Amino acid sequence: MGDIYNILLCGVGGQGVVLIGNILREYGMKSPLIQNVVGTETRGVSQREGSVTATARYLIDSRIYSLDQDYKFEDLISPLIPINDAHLVLGLEPLETMRNLRYISEQTVVIMNTHRYYPRNVIISSKKEKKYPSNADILDIIDQFARRTISLDFNELSEIRLGNSIHANSIILGASVKEFKDIFNKNLMISLLKNFFGDSQKNLEAFEIGYNLISKF
C-alpha cells in the first residue's frame, strides 16, 4: 500500500466547504503524483448555519501496477478518515475545527480561520447553556494535538488586502499549497482555481497572499 494523504475540511454551511472539497479532489484527479482520490461530504439539514465537513484523500504510490490488475486502487476506497489520521485540516471556522478534533493528531497541520460564526443559541441570552469557547482556548487545545497550527482571521486579512472578505478561502488554499509543497503543485492549483472561480484577478491575488504568508510563520 502506498501513502495515504488525508485532508479534512470543516466549517459552516455557506462558507464553501463543499466547493473547496471539490477543488481538492479535482486536484487529486489532475496531479500526476496522485494515483487515486476519494472523498465525501456531510451537509447539515440547513442551507446555512449548519456544520459541514468534507474529505479529500489521496493515494500517493510510486509502485507500478500491472494494467490487468483488478481493483488496482483498492488500497484506498474508504471516503472517511480514521481517527487521528488527518494530515491537513482546513478549519474555516474555529468552533467547527474544535468539533473535528477527532481527526487531529501529531501528524496534522491545522490551518484555521479564526473568524467566528456564532450559533443562534449562543447569541440569544435565554438559551446560553453552552458557551462558544474563546479563540485562545480553542487554539490551546488544538495545539496540544496538532503538529503545527496556523491560525489567522483570514476574513479580515482578505478585507484589508483585497477589500472583500469573500477571498478568504483562496488565501487559505494558497497557504495550504505552500505548506505542503511536496504534494501540491502551485501552477496546477492555480489552473484549477481559475476553473472553479473564473479568471478573477482578485482570487489569484488572494492565492498569492496565502502562498507568501507561510514563510512568515
Next chain:
Amino acid sequence: MNSLTKVSKIFENIPDKKVLMSGNEAFARGIYESGVRFAANYPGTPLSEVGDILKYLSEISENFIFDYSLNEKVALESCIGASWAGVRTVVMFKHLGLNVAADPLHTFPYSGINGGMLILCGSDPGILSSTNAQDNRLFSLHTKIPIIEPATVQECKDFVKEGLRISELYKIPIYVHVSTRLCHSHGIVTYGVINELKKAGHFEKEPNRYINTLTKALANQKKYFEKIRLVAKNKKIFYLFNRIKFNQAEQPSKEILNNQIGILTSGICYSYVLQACHKLNVNPPILKLGMIFPINRDEICEFANQYKIKKILIVEELEPFIETFSKRVFCNFCDAKRDLEIHGKDFLPIIGELNTDIIIRFLAKHFNIGNKLILEEIHKKEEVLKEIVPALPIREPTFCPGCQYRPVFYTLKKVVSEITNKTGIEFIYGGDIGCYTLSEAYPYQMLDWVICMGAGIGIANGMSLVIDSKKQKLIAFIGDSTLFHTGLQPLLNAIKNDIDITIIIFNNYWTAMTGQQEHIATPRKYIRKFGTKSITDKKEINLSRLMENIGLDNGNLIITGAYNIEKLERIFEKTLMKKGVKVIVINEECALEKKRRIRRETIKLEEKKKSEIYYTITDTCVKCNECIEHLGCPAINAMPVEKEEVDKNNPQKERDLKYYIDEAACISEICPGICKSVCKNNSIVKTIIFYNLNKKENSEI
C-alpha cells in the same frame, strides 16, 4: 466550474475516460450507459441529485424520458408500465418511498418484467435526513426481489449496468440498495460504452401473466419463486457481483492457519473494512457481497471451506441481515459448521452509521496480535473528546435567510399565544415532511408530531374527533409537494367529516427541501429549461383552484401571500377559532429558488441591475432580540464589539456582541424586510441605491 458544464460531462461519449464523480452522478451515468428509456422519481435524500441529472438528460437526449412523479407509488407503477412495454426503466427514491410503493411492489414481480428494471433506493442508517432508519433489505423476505449493493463509486455505475442485464435475463426486477454515505462520496469512475436506446416500446397482451387474480396469481407466484431460485444457484451471477479479496503475501504461520478469520461484508462497509485492516496490518480473506439476496449457499460455504475459516466476522449497517442468513447457511449446509464462530451484531451497533473507527475496534477484538497500541491510542483520544465535544454549542437547522415561512410562523406564534392567554385554549400542531418541519426548531418550536408524508392532517383526522374542542384546537401544516404526494386523501377525509381544524398549506411552488424540483403545481413558466425537449410536465394544476373545488367555500378558504405580517395576523385571528375545516393557502415562492431564478433571468436578458437594497441595523438598536431571537433570520448575526471599547467601559465584563445584518446572506431583492417590520425600535433601516442615476442616491425609507 459551472454546475451545468459538470452535468453535461456526465453524458460524454468517451469510453475509458476517467472522471471524478459522486455516487449519485455515477448512478446517472450508469443509467445513461445502459440505454434506459424511462426513469421516474419522487425526490428524496440521498438520491435527489440522480433525478436532477436525469431531468437534464431527458431534455437534451432524443429518446430518454424522465418523470418527477406525484409519489413513489405512481413512479414505480409508471416504470412497471414502461418495462412491460419492453423498454429499460429505473425508478428511484429514498428508503421511505418504498413504503408508499409497497403495494405494487409485492405483486408485480409475480408477472415479471420485460425491459430491464431497477428499483434504486437510498438508505439512511444515520437518519441524517429522514424520519426513520428502516432497513429495506428486509423487504426481500416477502417480495423476494433480488438485492444488489455497490461498494464503490465505480460500482454505482457498473451495478446499474449489470443489474439491468440480469433483470432482463430473468425477467425480474432488481433492487439496488445504497447508503447515504456512498451517494455523497466521490471517486474515480471509468466510463463504459453507451448501449443503444430502444426507441418505441410495444405491449404484448398476455392476460395470464399480467392479471394477478386467484389461480392466475398462484401460478405466477410459482414461476417467480422458481426464477429467484435459479438466480440464487447461478455461480456466474455470484461472481459478477461478489468478490473475494485475499492477498496471501507470504506463507501463513501455523497460528494463523489454525485461527483463520474471514470477513463477510457489503456496500460502503467494505471500504471501511479495508481501511481498518490496513490500520491494524492484518490480511484476512474478505468476501464482499454485491448481491445480498438471494444467497448462493454453495459459494458462501465454499468461501469458508477454501480458506479454512474458523471465525467469521460480519460487518453490515442496521439489521443483522447478512448475519442471519449466513448463520442459517453455515449451520445447516456447511461442512465448516463443526466449529465455526460467527460474530457481528454482538459487537457492532444496529443503530446509526458505521465508520472505520468502530470497525477497527471490532477487528482488533478478534485479531489480538500487536494491536494494543492502536486501541490504547484510540481509547485515549476518545476519553479526551468526551470531555470537549459534547460541551460545544450545536448549530440548529433553521429556515434560509429571507425564507417565506419565517413571517408565517412568527405571526402564528404571536397570535396563538395571545389567544391562549385570553381563553386558555391549547393549540396542537400537526407537522409534515418539508422545509416547514423546521418550525420544530428554535425559536418557533411549533410542532407536535412528524411521522411521514401526509401524516400531519392524517393524524389530526382522528384526534379532532375525540378531543374537547373547547380546550384544544388543531392546526396542521402541509406543503404543496407533500399535499399532492399523500396529503390530499387526509384533507378530503377531514372535509368529509367536517372536523375542527385549521390547515395551513405552504405553497412554495417547488419540492424545495430536496433541491427545488418542480412538481404538478409549479408554474410552468418558472421551470428552468435545459434543452428543447420535454415529454412530461405538460400541464400544471392550480392549487388554489383545486381547493375551491373540493367543497371549501369562501369563508373557509383563505388565499394569501407570506410577507405581510399585519394581514397574516388578521387572518389568523379570524380563522383559528372558527368551526369546521379552514384552509389557509400561503402562495409564496421559495425565496431561495426565486432569488436564483430571477438572477438567471437577469443574466439571460443581459439586464443591468437598476437598484440595490440594503438593510442595516443602526446604533439605536437596544438589543431587544425581537429580530434575532423571535424572528430568527440567520442573516441577522452578532459580532464581538471592538476589544478596547469594552475594556475601557467595563473591564470585568465579558466581550459584548453587536448585531448586524450580513449583506452576503440577506436576500433583500426577495424579502421585503421582515426584520424591519418587526423592529419595535425602528433601528433597522432600508437603503436603496439606484444605479440608473448619475450620482448614487441613498434614500432611507
